Structures are given as C-alpha cells and as structure tokens.
Amino acid sequence: MSDVLELVDVSVVRDGRALVDDVSWSVKEGERWVILGPNGAGKTTLLNIASSYLFPSRGDATILGERLGRVDVFDLRPRIGMAGIAMAEKLPKRQTVLETVLTAAYGMTATWNEDYDAVDEDRARAFLDRLGMTEYLDRRFGTLSEGERKRTLIARAMMTDPELLLLDEPAAGLDLGGREDLVRRLGRLARDPYAPSMIMVTHHVEEIPPGFTHVLMIRQGKVLAAGPMEMELSSRNLSLCFGLPLVVEHVGERYTAQGLPLS
Numbered sequence: 670m671s672d673v674l675e676l677v678d679v680s681v682v683r684d685g686r687a688l689v690d691d692v693s694w695s696v697k698e699g700e701r702w703v704i705l706g707p708n709g710a711g712k713t714t715l716l717n718i719a720s721s722y723l724f725p726s727r728g729d730a731t732i733l734g735e736r737l738g739r740v741d742v743f744d745l746r747p748r749i750g751m752a753g754i755a756m757a758e759k760l761p762k763r764q765t766v767l768e769t770v771l772t773a774a775y776g777m778t779a780t781w782n783e784d785y786d787a788v789d790e791d792r793a794r795a796f797l798d799r800l801g802m803t804e805y806l807d808r809r810f811g812t813l814s815e816g817e818r819k820r821t822l823i824a825r826a827m828m829t830d831p832e833l834l835l836l837d838e839p840a841a842g843l844d845l846g847g848r849e850d851l852v853r854r855l856g857r858l859a860r861d862p863y864a865p866s867m868i869m870v871t872h873h874v875e876e877i878p879p880g881f882t883h884v885l886m887i888r889q890g891k892v893l894a895a896g897p898m899e900m901e902l903s904s905r906n907l908s909l910c911f912g913l914p915l916v917v918e919h920v921g922e923r924y925t926a927q928g929l930p931l932s
C-alpha cells in the first residue's frame with residue numbers, strides 16, 4: 670500500500686511557538702483516520718498541511734507521492750477534497766446547492782455563464798443524493814441549515830474524485846439527529862472500497878463513523894498516539910489527550926466517552 674500522506678519530523682512555528690511539533694505520521698491508501706484532540710491542539714493546522722495550503726516550517730510533508738515545496742500545488746490540489754468551514758466561507762451564498770457542488774468540477778467557487786457537462790451534473794446530483802440532499806438542489810446555499818450545509822460541502826469535496834478526502838469537524842454544530850444522520854452517511858462512505866482515503870478532524874469520539882480505521886491523538890502540537898483505532902482509542906490515551914480522567918466504551922460499531930465523577 671502506498672502512502673497517501675507522509676509527514677516526517679514536521680513542525681509549524683508561528684511567533685516562536687510550535688503549533689505542530691515534530692510530527693511524524695503516515696496515512697496509507699484506503700485508510701480512514703480520525704484526528705482527535707482538544708481545542709488548540711493543532712488538528713486544523715495538520716489538516717491544512719495535508720491539503721497543501723500550509724507548508725511546514727521544518728520537516729518534510731509528502732502528499733499523494735508529491736513532496737511539498739517540490740510540486741506545483743495547483744496540480745496537487747484537485748487531487749484532494751476538503752470539506753470544512755474555511756471552504757464554506759468562500760462559497761457564494763446566493764448560489765444553489767446544485768451549482769455549489771457542480772462548480773467544484775471546474776475548480777471554481779462561483780458559477781460561470783457556461784453550460785456544464787451533463788455528465789458532471791449527473792455526478793453532482795448523485796453525490797447530493799447519497800448525502801440526502803436531493804430535495805435541496807435549487808435552494809440557495811446561504812439559506813441552508815448547518816447540517817444541510819455540511820452535507821453539501823462533503824458532496825462538493827467528492828466532485829473532483831479526490832484521492833484524499835479531508836473533513837474538518839463535519840458534525841460540529843449539528844443536533845443529535847443531524848449528527849447521527851451524518852455519521853451514518855460517512856460510515857457508508859468509509860466502508861466503500863472505491864471511496865478515497867479519508868482524514869477527519871473531530872473533538873468527540875461519538876462522531877467517529879463506523880468504518881474509520883485509525884486514530885491520531887494530538888495535544889499541544891505533539892502526537893500522543895497514532896495507530897489502529899481498536900488499539901489506540903483507549904481510556905488511558907484519551908485521558909492523556911484531553912487532560913482529565915475519561916472512560917471510553919466501544920458500543921457496537923461506535924464509541925462513547927465520559928469523564929469520571931468528581932470525588
């Protein structure tokens with residue numbers, strides 16, 4: 670299996686502080702990783718490196734076989750799908766849901782007065798359908814609820830047929846039903862052998878979709894644990910990661926965590 674992402678001794682330093690500190694991590698083809706860690710741990714910074722939008726201050730980052738600094742990122746970026754708040758902010762609010770997804774195929778955020786290929790439109794409709802958005806095709810992106818917006822962004826990220834899919838807190842801000850709906854859909858995607866390799870950032874073990882295979886835990890920019898989910902997602906590691914005693918339970922295909930009561 671080839672490496673989709675390989676970080677070797679990577680640090681990101683800003684104002685003399687290491688936001689990501691000497692991180693070595695590799696993601697192989699077909700793996701589905703979750704990045705877990707408290708606020709400010711460096712999760713989004715890692716994802717920004719993986720999406721080729723941020724270059725390390727030190728160390729080497731290789732994405733889809735291409736070393737950052739030696740590759741034209743404009744060739745690399747279409748091979749990576751990114752769904753997160755940063756992307757949502759770039760998209761025009763007046764654009765319809767279908768246009769929002771369709772423009773991804775043309776490397777654009779805004780619509781253009783051109784006829785889109787019927788093939789692309791069919792693909793956009795199919796991705797939106799898989800994410801339960803068929804009824805919203807003509808709705809303006811700016812009028813969507815948080816959950817609907819997140820599902821649209823995932824469909825958009827899939828549109829370029831990426832080899833690597835990055836999801837930044839896809840379930841943040843969703844109500845229980847919205848979260849469970851999204852987790853089930855991501856679980857189905859994670860189990861699809863034709864789906865891209867995936868990396869998802871989250872704060873909550875309850876948001877880990879079934880089918881995700883590996884976990885990276887990060888605290889204060891440093892890797893605390895990285896490896897297969899069933900080995901590394903332990904009460905001990907999670908307690909160290911979040912800085913208080915936590916108990917993790919594996920229930921069916923999902924995880925839950927809770928703090929021990931104060932004595």
Ligand SMILES: Nc1ncnc2c1ncn2[C@@H]1O[C@H](COP(=O)(O)OP(=O)(O)OP(=O)(O)O)[C@@H](O)[C@H]1O
Nearest residue numbers: 683684688706707708709710711712713714715872
């Ligand atoms: N450009 C920057 N200059 C200085 N500090 C920064 C910069 N970008 C991020 N940081 C800091 O780096 C740290 C890591 O940020 P990052 O967004 O990667 O954390 P995170 O784990 O994604 O956090 P959260 O869970 O709150 O989203 C934070 O303390 C943040 O304030």
